[in-house]
Amino acid sequence: MARAGLAAERVVRAGAELADEIGFEQVTPSELARKLGIRTASLYSHVKNAHDLKTRIALLALEELADQAAAAIAGRAGRDALGAFANAYRDYAFHHPGRFAAARFRLDTATAAASAGPRHSRMTRALLRGYDLPELQETHAVRLLGSVFNGYVELEMAGSFSHSAPSSEESWTEILDALDSLLRNWPASSS
Amino acid sequence: MARAGLAAERVVRAGAELADEIGFEQVTPSELARKLGIRTASLYSHVKNAHDLKTRIALLALEELADQAAAAIAGRAGRDALGAFANAYRDYAFHHPGRFAAARFRLDTATAAASAGPRHSRMTRALLRGYDLPELQETHAVRLLGSVFNGYVELEMAGSFSHSAPSSEESWTEILDALDSLLRNWPASSS
DNA sequence: TAATTTGCCTAAGCCCCTTAGGCAAACGTA
DNA sequence: TACGTTTGCCTAAGGGGCTTAGGCAAATTA
Numbered sequence: 001m002a003r004a005g006l007a008a009e010r011v012v013r014a015g016a017e018l019a020d021e022i023g024f025e026q027v028t029p030s031e032l033a034r035k036l037g038i039r040t041a042s043l044y045s046h047v048k049n050a051h052d053l054k055t056r057i058a059l060l061a062l063e064e065l066a067d068q069a070a071a072a073i074a075g076r077a078g079r080d081a082l083g084a085f086a087n088a089y090r091d092y093a094f095h096h097p098g099r100f101a102a103a104r105f106r107l108d109t110a111t112a113a114a115s116a117g118p119r120h121s122r123m124t125r126a127l128l129r130g131y132d133l134p135e136l137q138e139t140h141a142v143r144l145l146g147s148v149f150n151g152y153v154e155l156e157m158a159g160s161f162s163h164s165a166p167s168s169e170e171s172w173t174e175i176l177d178a179l180d181s182l183l184r185n186w187p188a189s190s191s
Numbered sequence: 192m193a194r195a196g197l198a199a200e201r202v203v204r205a206g207a208e209l210a211d212e213i214g215f216e217q218v219t220p221s222e223l224a225r226k227l228g229i230r231t232a233s234l235y236s237h238v239k240n241a242h243d244l245k246t247r248i249a250l251l252a253l254e255e256l257a258d259q260a261a262a263a264i265a266g267r268a269g270r271d272a273l274g275a276f277a278n279a280y281r282d283y284a285f286h287h288p289g290r291f292a293a294a295r296f297r298l299d300t301a302t303a304a305a306s307a308g309p310r311h312s313r314m315t316r317a318l319l320r321g322y323d324l325p326e327l328q329e330t331h332a333v334r335l336l337g338s339v340f341n342g343y344v345e346l347e348m349a350g351s352f353s354h355s356a357p358s359s360e361e362s363w364t365e366i367l368d369a370l371d372s373l374l375r376n377w378p379a380s381s382s
Numbered sequence: 383t384a385a386t387t388t389g390c391c392t393a394a395g396c397c398c399c400t401t402a403g404g405c406a407a408a409c410g411t412a
Numbered sequence: 413t414a415c416g417t418t419t420g421c422c423t424a425a426g427g428g429g430c431t432t433a434g435g436c437a438a439a440t441t442a
Contacts, residue, residue, distance in 0.1 A: 007419080007420075028398075028399085029398080029399065029400085030397080030398055030399075031398095038420085038421065038422090039421070039422065039423080040398080040399075040400090041399095041400075041401085041402095041421085041422075041423080041424095042420070042421050042422070044399095044400070044401080045419075045420060045421075046420090049399075049400070050398095050399065050400090104349075106349055109350070109354075136357075137365065139355070139356075139357060139362065140357075140361070140362045140365040140366055140369070141369075143343070143346070143352060143359075143362045143366065144339065144343075144362075144366045144369065146342070146346055146351070147338070147339050147342030147343035147346060147366075148335065148338050148339055148342060149342070150338075150342040150345065150346060151337070151338030151339060151340070151341040151342025151343070151345070152334070152335075152338035152342070154338075154341065154342070154345075155334070155337055155338055155341060158295075158297055159300070160337070161334060163300075164330070165330070166327075166330060166331075168334075170331070171330065171331045171334045171335075174328065174331040174380060175331055175334065175335050175338075177378050177380075178331070178332075178335065178373055178377060178378060180378075181373070181376070181377075181378040182369055182372070182373040185372070185376065186369060186372075187368055187369060187371075187372040189365060189368075198388080198389075219429070219430085220429080220430065220431085221428080221429055221430075222429095229389085229390065229391090230390070230391065230392080231429080231430075231431090232390085232391075232392080232393095232430090232431075232432085232433095233389070233390045233391070235430090235431070235432080236388075236389060236390075237389090240430075240431070241429090241430065241431090
C-alpha cells in the first residue's frame with residue numbers, strides 16, 4: 001500500500017521552505033496549498049489543522065538546528081567550540097529565517113519534551129564542560145548562553161543593530177569574546 | 192467640536208489590556224470590539240486596520256516600559272542600577288505579558304525611529320557609564336545587555352526554565368552578578 | 383439654535399479555516 | 413493480471429475575521 005507519512009513529511013518540508021520565503025507567521029494552510037498547487041482542503045489529509053502544521057515545522061526546525069549545532073561543536077572545545085556553536089545558531093537563522101522563527105514557536109509541554117529541545121540544552125552543557133564552572137553554576141550559564149544567542153539573533157534579525165555603527169558582525173565577535181572571558185572567570189555565588 | 196484622538200487612545204489602551212488578558216497575538220479588531228461591546232466595523236473609525244492597532248499598542252508598551260526603566264535607574268549606579276534596570280524589564284513582562292510581547296512587535300523603520308525604542312538604548316548607555324568600558328566597547332555591551340534581557344525574559348515566559356532546578360529566580364540573580372562582573376572586567380579587544 | 387463632527391450602526395464582499403463526502407489513480411496481493 | 417484497499421486530491425458548504433461604504437442619532441461648537 002502507499003505509505004502514509006511520506007506525503008505528510010513532504011508537506012511539512014514545503015511548509016518550512018515557505019516559512020523561509022514569506023515568514024513563519026505567514027505560513028497558513030491556504031498559503032501552503034497555493035505553493036503546492038492543490039486546494040486548501042486537500043491539506044487536511046496530511047495535517048490536522050493550522051496549529052498542527054506550525055508545530056510540525058517547528059519540530060523539523062529544532063531537529064535541523066540541533067544537527068547543525070552538533071556538527072559544529074564536534075571536536076572543538078573552549079572559545080573555539082563556543083564560537084562554532086553560537087555561529088551555528090546565527091548562521092541557521094541567517095540562511096533559514098522562517099525555520100528559525102519556527103524553532104521558537106511555543107510548543108505545549110509534552111510536544112516540547114519530545115522535541116529536539118532537550119538536545120539543545122544537553123549540547124550547551126557539553127560545551128560548558130570545556131570551562132571550569134562550579135557545578136551549581138552550570139545551569140545558570142546554560143540559561144545565559146541560551147538567552148544571549150536567542151536574544152542577539154532576534155534583535156539582529158529585527159534590524160535593531162543595522163542602523164548604527166559598529167557592525168553587528170563586530171559586536172557578535174566581541175560578545176563571544178566577552179562570554180568566553182566570563183565563563184573563564186565566573187564569579188563566586190554571593191548567596 | 193468633539194476632540195478626535197481621545198477615543199482612539201481609549202481604544203488602544205483597551206487593546207493593551209486585552210493583550211495582557213489573551214496574548215498580543217490574539218488581539219484582533221473583532222476580539223477588541225467584543226471587549227468594548229461594539230461592532231467590529233465601528234473600530235475602524237479609531238484605527239486604520241489590524242496592523243495599525245497592533246502598532247499603536249506596541250508604541251504604548253514601549254513608552255510604558257521606557258518610563259518604568261527610567262524610574263528604576265534614577266539615582267542608582269553600578270550593580271544596583273543594573274539590577275534595577277533589568278528587573279524593570281522582567282517585572283513589566285511579568286505583570287504585562289501581552290504588552291511586553293507588543294513591545295517586541297516589528298515596527299517599520301520610520302515608526303521605530305519615532306518610538307520610545309531609542310530611549311531604551313540611551314538608558315542602557317547611561318547605565319554602562321557606571322562601568323569603565325573602553326568607549327569602542329560600549330555599543331557591544333549595549334547589544335549584549337539588550338540580548339540577555341530580551342532573551343532571558345522570552346525564554347522564561349515560554350516556560351523554558353520552569354521544568355528544571357534551580358529556580359529561574361536564582362538564575363536571574365546569578366546572571367546579573369555575572370554580567371556585573373563581566374562589565375567590570377571587559378576583555379580587551381583581540382582585533 | 384444651527385452646523386458640524388463623532389461614534390456607532392447595518393450591509394456586503396472577500397478571504398481563511400475547517401469538516402464532510404466523493405472519486406480516480408496508485409499500490410499490494412493473490 | 414485482476415481485485416480490493418489506500419491515498420491524495422476534489423467540490424461543497426458553514427462559520428468567522430478583516431475591511432469598505434454609506435447612514436443616522438447624539439454630542440459639541442459657534
